[in-house]
Amino acid sequence: MNSMNSLNSTHAMSPSASxxxxxxxxxxxxxxxxxxxQLQATRIAAIREEAPGVRTYSLTFAPxxxxxSFRFAAGQxxxxxxxGIGEAAISITSDPESxxxxxxxxxxxxxxxxxxxxxxxxxxxxxxxxxxxxxxxADLRDRDLVLVAGGLGLASLLSAIxxxxxxxxxxxRITVLSGAKTPVYLLATNHHHRWRDHxxxxxxxxxxPDPRWRGPVGLVSMLLDSLTIDPDAxxxxxxxxxxxxxxxAEQANARGIARxxxxxxxxxxxxxxxxxxxxxxxxxxxxxxxxxxFSYDRIARWLAVPHL
Amino acid sequence: MLPxxxxxxxxxWLARPALQALIDALTARGHRVVGPQVADGAVVxxxxxxxxxxxxxxxxxxxxxxxxxxxxxxxxxxxxxVGPHSLKNFLFPPREPIQRLVREDGTWREEPAPQEQQPLxxxxxxxCDLAALxxxxxxxxxxxHVDVAYQARREKLFVVAVNCRRAAATCFCHSMKCGPxxxxxxxxxxxxxxxRFAVEIGSERGREILSALGTAGLLTPCxxxxxxRVRTIPHDLERTMHARVAEPGVPRPRSLDTDGIxxxxxxxxxxxxxxxxxxRCLSCANCTLVCPTCFCSSVEEVxxxxxxxxxxxxxxxxxxxxAHSQMHSGAVHATVASRYRQWLTxxxxxxxxxxxxxGCTGCGRxxxxxxxxxxxxxxxxxxxxxxxP
Numbered sequence: 138m139n140s141m142n143s144l145n146s147t148h149a150m151s152p153s154a155s156x157x158x159x160x161x162x163x164x165x166x167x168x169x170x171x172x173x174x175q176l177q178a179t180r181i182a183a184i185r186e187e188a189p190g191v192r193t194y195s196l197t198f199a200p201x202x203x204x205x206s207f208r209f210a211a212g213q214x215x216x217x218x219x220x221g222i223g224e225a226a227i228s229i230t231s232d233p234e235s236x237x238x239x240x241x242x243x244x245x246x247x248x249x250x251x252x253x254x255x256x257x258x259x260x261x262x263x264x265x266x267x268x269x270x271x272x273x274x275a276d277l278r279d280r281d282l283v284l285v286a287g288g289l290g291l292a293s294l295l296s297a298i299x300x301x302x303x304x305x306x307x308x309x310r311i312t313v314l315s316g317a318k319t320p321v322y323l324l325a326t327n328h329h330h331r332w333r334d335h336x337x338x339x340x341x342x343x344x345x346p347d348p349r350w351r352g353p354v355g356l357v358s359m360l361l362d363s364l365t366i367d368p369d370a371x372x373x374x375x376x377x378x379x380x381x382x383x384x385x386a387e388q389a390n391a392r393g394i395a396r397x398x399x400x401x402x403x404x405x406x407x408x409x410x411x412x413x414x415x416x417x418x419x420x421x422x423x424x425x426x427x428x429x430x431f432s433y434d435r436i437a438r439w440l441a442v443p444h445l
Numbered sequence: 446m447l448p449x450x451x452x453x454x455x456x457x458w459l460a461r462p463a464l465q466a467l468i469d470a471l472t473a474r475g476h477r478v479v480g481p482q483v484a485d486g487a488v489v490x491x492x493x494x495x496x497x498x499x500x501x502x503x504x505x506x507x508x509x510x511x512x513x514x515x516x517x518x519x520x521x522x523x524x525x526x527v528g529p530h531s532l533k534n535f536l537f538p539p540r541e542p543i544q545r546l547v548r549e550d551g552t553w554r555e556e557p558a559p560q561e562q563q564p565l566x567x568x569x570x571x572x573c574d575l576a577a578l579x580x581x582x583x584x585x586x587x588x589x590h591v592d593v594a595y596q597a598r599r600e601k602l603f604v605v606a607v608n609c610r611r612a613a614a615t616c617f618c619h620s621m622k623c624g625p626x627x628x629x630x631x632x633x634x635x636x637x638x639x640x641r642f643a644v645e646i647g648s649e650r651g652r653e654i655l656s657a658l659g660t661a662g663l664l665t666p667c668x669x670x671x672x673x674r675v676r677t678i679p680h681d682l683e684r685t686m687h688a689r690v691a692e693p694g695v696p697r698p699r700s701l702d703t704d705g706i707x708x709x710x711x712x713x714x715x716x717x718x719x720x721x722x723x724x725r726c727l728s729c730a731n732c733t734l735v736c737p738t739c740f741c742s743s744v745e746e747v748x749x750x751x752x753x754x755x756x757x758x759x760x761x762x763x764x765x766x767x768a769h770s771q772m773h774s775g776a777v778h779a780t781v782a783s784r785y786r787q788w789l790t791x792x793x794x795x796x797x798x799x800x801x802x803x804g805c806t807g808c809g810r811x812x813x814x815x816x817x818x819x820x821x822x823x824x825x826x827x828x829x830x831x832x833x834p
Contacts, residue, residue, distance in 0.1 A: 414744075
């Protein structure tokens with residue numbers, strides 16, 4: 138077989154990939170001479186059913202040729218690329234320090250993600266990345282962390298949780314607040330015991346309980362309400378639907394957490410993921426390049442304007 | 446005349462018909478030469494082989510939603526101003542293959558996408574479009590990622606600028622400090638005077654090709670007095686543009702007060718005027734297509750029937766479409782008001798944050814080619830007039 142232009146050549150790195158370590162990826166790095174469209178090949182090693190329509194794909198690199206040094210930071214995303222169908226921005230859910238590949242948790246709701254749902258273990262999956270500004274975990278050492286997820290938003294926080302477990306001693310209290318519409322859409326519940334073993338508190342809430350649900354009912358902001366926090370020592374990381382993030386951020390701010398210590402991960406339609414195509418703009422920002430993670434003091438003004 | 450090597454700061458006279466020698470010299474050096482021509486009732490850029498194809502004796506009347514050509518025997522070869530085309534059409538083409546992927550035995554392999562290799566020379570570029578070129582350079586070369594295909598075309602581009610002697614009512618380059626004098630980003634610049642052009646050198650490549658015309662005996666040196674007079678032509682026009690006032694029966698001359706415009710727009714994102722303009726806006730995207738700086742694009746998947754041979758084609762996109770902001774939860778810019786606001790605030794404010802420059806060069810195309818004559822200078826003025834303090 139012709140291995141020329143093999144998709145898993147080692148230079149198929151995104152500009153921010155070389156920054157690697159948590160929190161060191163600040164903004165974007167100039168990338169001369171490389172096509173932003175350059176893909177790399179992965180192999181689907183495992184598929185796990187998380188919830189109806191939601192699957193986690195474990196991906197390994199380089200089934201042929203040298204292993205590329207794909208490195209990412211928690212909160213970054215890849216463009217998952219299905220030739221003939223299109224591309225979609227998907228956050229990376231695995232441990233950023235794992236050497237055994239990466240994982241994406243995907244809800245099959247659009248053309249790309251539905252086509253992805255037809256792939257099987259052993260199939261090739263192309264992607265490019267990683268892209269974007271990650272959660273600023275390196276800057277948050279010694280602080281208490283509250284991680285607030287709405288539904289699938291937890292996917293973007295899973296890699297941050299994995300990182301925090303490895304570096305547990307670097308942080309104070311860590312609390313995960315996870316909300317979903319129904320109990321089946323509370324993701325990663327099978328990981329809760331591991332998180333708790335690492336001293337991470339987990340609280341869940343749903344708006345539409347089923348008969349077996351014994352937990353609280355309501356919005357995830359209710360969990361934040363009842364949480365005891367030391368506002369000066371606390372940073373909050375939030376990912377979910379935009380109205381939920383605004384509500385949580387405002388509430389956290391009202392509880393005394395500074396806007397600079399509240400971080401949200403913004404979703405927009407992504408095209409190039411490199412700040413060239415103009416699709417993901419929000420006010421003065423390109424979400425792909427200046428985000429997806431923003432501190433609330435930078436982004437609140439723009440999130441507050443409907444349809445911006 | 447003896448053969449001469451033109452000095453960078455001097456002007457040389459070139460008889461109008463001798464412009465053919467410039468076209469020929471560019472063609473002989475391997476360039477595809479493009480210049481303004483009358484086609485479909487407008488002056489557009491087309492491949493140019495012969496000076497007789499140029500729109501000599503044609504003037505354009507432009508106003509909101511209005512563009513008409515008329516003959517004027519007193520008009521020169523370049524007294525029309527800007528038509529719907531700009532350099533964008535060539536450096537950032539409306540469609541461009543960016544990637545070709547071929548699947549064999551369940552494995553994808555990337556084939557090189559075909560790339561246009563021939564260098565391009567464009568004759569007749571105006572100051573507003575030179576400014577637009579500089580803006581697009583910031584977007585595609587200095588915005589974070591380098592667009593390699595743009596870069597390849599840009600490095601080979603040969604620009605023959607023309608100093609405007611006339612402005613359309615829709616022109617407001619003087620407000621954007623982008624013209625009408627051509628002062629940068631050209632290889633050669635022409636100023637029409639009588640039956641000849643004064644030629645100014647803007648680059649080493651320009652000097653080299655002008656030397657060849659000099660060697661052929663086609664150049665006459667401008668005297669210092671003549672050069673002074675030529676150089677005042679666009680500056681006189683600029684003064685005229687600043688002094689223009691609205692008069693009954695003629696199209697209103699445009700201008701734009703850019704003082705504090707970024708904060709003015711950011712502070713008025715929920716101004717009622719957005720809904721007023723949305724009542725007229727057809728969301729047709731014409732303004733973004735004719736804009737010489739609009740750079741949004743999307744990628745289309747072009748597959749053969751088997752699905753095993755896929756070309757990814759980058760195409761111009763427009764913030765006036767729902768698809769531009771479509772997510773699973775719906776389009777972010779769901780209303781026409783939000784789409785017009787996105788365009789105008791990006792052009793005149795967001796661009797300043799993103800690229801350190803306004804996205805507008807005052808070429809006026811968005812006014813002329815809007816089917817319902819929406820005028821961004823008017824929209825900004827209305828917001829400024831009624832903005833809360």
